Amino acid sequence: MELLNGKKCNSCGFHMLNPSFACPSCGSDALSDIVFDGSGKIYTFTVVMVGFGHLAEKAPYVLAVVELKEGLKVITIIEGLDGGHAKIELPVKFKRTDEKSGPIFQPA
Ligand SMILES: [Zn+2]
Numbered sequence: 001m002e003l004l005n006g007k008k009c010n011s012c013g014f015h016m017l018n019p020s021f022a023c024p025s026c027g028s029d030a031l032s033d034i035v036f037d038g039s040g041k042i043y044t045f046t047v048v049m050v051g052f053g054h055l056a057e058k059a060p061y062v063l064a065v066v067e068l069k070e071g072l073k074v075i076t077i078i079e080g081l082d083g084g085h086a087k088i089e090l091p092v093k094f095k096r097t098d099e100k101s102g103p104i105f106q107p108a
Helices: 053-058
Strands: 004-009 015-017 031-036 039-048 061-068 073-078 091-098 102-107
Touching (some): 015 031
Antiparallel strands (some): 004 015, 039 061, 039 091, 061 073, 091 102
8 A cells, every 4th residue: 555655844834745845834844754644634626627637537536635644735636536625524434646747535
C-alpha cells in the first residue's frame, strides 16, 4: 500500500505535502519527513464534467478539497465515487499518488 508522505515544520509544526522545501506558514526550511495517516473528509468538492489534457478520459470525476486528520487541506481527485454521491463531510482515505494529478483519494 502506498503511503501519503509529507513534511512537518520543525519550527512551527505546520503540516504540508511533498514536494515542500520551506514552510508556507513561517518560512522555515527545517522540515522533517512525516507519513500522514491518510484519512480525512471532504471539505468541499465539485464534479468536473469535462476534463482537460490527461484528465479528459477521467471525466466526469469528483475534484475535492479533503481535510486530512492532521488538519491540512489537500486538493485531490476522488476515485470510486459517483458525483451524485459526493457530499461534504464524507470520510475518504488516501489511495495513491498519480504522477500527473497528485494525490488520489477514495471513499473510506
Ligand atoms: Zn513553520
